[in-house]
Amino acid sequence: MVDPKVTKGLVDKYYDKLSKKEEWGSLLSDEFLFTGTVAKESRGREAYVNNNFFKVIRSLKVKSVLIDGDNACAVVSYDLVSPKGNNFKADVAEIWKIKDGKLDSIAIYFDTAFFQKAMA
Helix, strand or coil: CCCCCHHHHHHHHHHHHHHHHCCHHEEEEEEEEEECCCCCCEEEHHHHHCCHHHHHHHEEEEEEEEEECEEEEEEEEEEEEECCCCCCEEEEEEEEEEECCCCEEEEECCCCCHHHHHHC
Protein backbone atom coordinates (compact mmCIF):
# COMPACT_ATOMS: atom_id res chain seq x y z
CA MET A 1 0.00 0.00 0.00
CA VAL A 2 1.15 3.53 -0.81
CA ASP A 3 1.81 6.04 1.96
CA PRO A 4 -1.28 8.30 2.11
CA LYS A 5 1.04 11.35 2.08
CA VAL A 6 2.36 10.27 -1.34
CA THR A 7 -1.20 9.88 -2.64
CA LYS A 8 -2.23 13.29 -1.30
CA GLY A 9 0.90 14.90 -2.69
CA LEU A 10 0.29 13.53 -6.21
CA VAL A 11 -3.39 14.46 -6.24
CA ASP A 12 -2.71 17.96 -4.87
CA LYS A 13 0.08 18.48 -7.42
CA TYR A 14 -2.21 17.39 -10.29
CA TYR A 15 -4.96 19.88 -9.38
CA ASP A 16 -2.47 22.66 -8.71
CA LYS A 17 -0.80 22.20 -12.10
CA LEU A 18 -4.15 21.80 -13.87
CA SER A 19 -5.49 25.00 -12.31
CA LYS A 20 -2.33 26.90 -13.33
CA LYS A 21 -2.46 25.36 -16.83
CA GLU A 22 1.00 23.88 -16.30
CA GLU A 23 2.21 20.52 -17.63
CA TRP A 24 0.83 17.69 -15.52
CA GLY A 25 1.02 14.66 -17.84
CA SER A 26 4.28 13.52 -16.25
CA LEU A 27 2.31 12.71 -13.07
CA LEU A 28 0.44 9.95 -14.95
CA SER A 29 1.51 6.36 -15.58
CA ASP A 30 2.13 5.28 -19.17
CA GLU A 31 -0.92 2.98 -19.03
CA PHE A 32 -3.22 5.52 -17.34
CA LEU A 33 -6.87 4.37 -17.33
CA PHE A 34 -9.78 6.84 -17.66
CA THR A 35 -13.30 5.56 -16.84
CA GLY A 36 -16.57 6.68 -15.27
CA THR A 37 -19.55 8.45 -16.79
CA VAL A 38 -17.79 8.93 -20.12
CA ALA A 39 -18.74 7.71 -23.60
CA LYS A 40 -15.93 5.15 -23.52
CA GLU A 41 -12.93 4.38 -21.39
CA SER A 42 -9.49 5.23 -22.62
CA ARG A 43 -6.06 3.92 -21.77
CA GLY A 44 -2.72 5.66 -21.98
CA ARG A 45 -1.29 8.95 -20.76
CA GLU A 46 -1.62 10.72 -24.11
CA ALA A 47 -5.30 9.81 -24.52
CA TYR A 48 -6.11 11.41 -21.17
CA VAL A 49 -3.87 14.46 -21.58
CA ASN A 50 -5.48 15.18 -24.96
CA ASN A 51 -9.07 14.84 -23.70
CA ASN A 52 -11.22 17.71 -25.01
CA PHE A 53 -12.55 18.40 -21.49
CA PHE A 54 -9.33 20.19 -20.58
CA LYS A 55 -9.96 22.73 -23.35
CA VAL A 56 -13.19 23.98 -21.71
CA ILE A 57 -11.84 24.50 -18.16
CA ARG A 58 -11.63 28.14 -17.11
CA SER A 59 -10.80 27.42 -13.47
CA LEU A 60 -11.35 24.83 -10.78
CA LYS A 61 -11.74 24.54 -7.04
CA VAL A 62 -11.08 21.35 -5.13
CA LYS A 63 -13.91 21.14 -2.60
CA SER A 64 -12.70 18.04 -0.74
CA VAL A 65 -10.24 15.16 -0.99
CA LEU A 66 -10.46 11.87 0.88
CA ILE A 67 -7.36 9.66 0.98
CA ASP A 68 -7.20 5.93 1.74
CA GLY A 69 -3.73 4.52 1.07
CA ASP A 70 -3.27 4.43 -2.69
CA ASN A 71 -6.81 5.66 -3.39
CA ALA A 72 -8.23 9.16 -3.37
CA CYS A 73 -11.61 10.72 -4.05
CA ALA A 74 -11.82 14.41 -4.91
CA VAL A 75 -14.90 16.55 -5.39
CA VAL A 76 -13.99 19.30 -7.80
CA SER A 77 -16.03 22.30 -8.93
CA TYR A 78 -15.09 23.31 -12.46
CA ASP A 79 -15.86 26.65 -14.10
CA LEU A 80 -16.29 25.75 -17.75
CA VAL A 81 -17.00 27.46 -21.05
CA SER A 82 -18.71 25.66 -23.91
CA PRO A 83 -17.47 25.98 -27.50
CA LYS A 84 -20.36 28.44 -28.02
CA GLY A 85 -19.20 30.60 -25.10
CA ASN A 86 -21.72 29.46 -22.46
CA ASN A 87 -20.21 29.69 -18.96
CA PHE A 88 -21.30 27.10 -16.40
CA LYS A 89 -20.16 25.21 -13.31
CA ALA A 90 -20.00 21.45 -12.91
CA ASP A 91 -19.20 19.45 -9.80
CA VAL A 92 -17.32 16.23 -10.52
CA ALA A 93 -16.39 13.30 -8.28
CA GLU A 94 -12.97 12.01 -9.31
CA ILE A 95 -11.71 8.70 -7.93
CA TRP A 96 -7.96 8.16 -8.25
CA LYS A 97 -5.70 5.12 -7.96
CA ILE A 98 -1.93 5.48 -7.39
CA LYS A 99 0.62 2.90 -8.55
CA ASP A 100 4.42 2.99 -8.53
CA GLY A 101 4.53 6.69 -7.61
CA LYS A 102 2.23 7.80 -10.44
CA LEU A 103 -1.44 8.57 -10.91
CA ASP A 104 -2.57 5.30 -12.52
CA SER A 105 -6.30 5.75 -13.07
CA ILE A 106 -9.25 8.06 -12.65
CA ALA A 107 -12.97 7.32 -12.68
CA ILE A 108 -15.08 10.45 -12.98
CA TYR A 109 -18.76 10.87 -12.14
CA PHE A 110 -20.91 13.89 -13.01
CA ASP A 111 -24.38 14.89 -14.19
CA THR A 112 -24.09 13.99 -17.87
CA ALA A 113 -27.52 15.37 -18.85
CA PHE A 114 -26.71 18.80 -17.38
CA PHE A 115 -23.25 18.77 -18.96
CA GLN A 116 -24.59 17.94 -22.44
CA LYS A 117 -27.25 20.65 -22.19
CA ALA A 118 -24.72 23.25 -21.04
CA MET A 119 -22.30 22.33 -23.82
CA ALA A 120 -24.98 22.63 -26.55
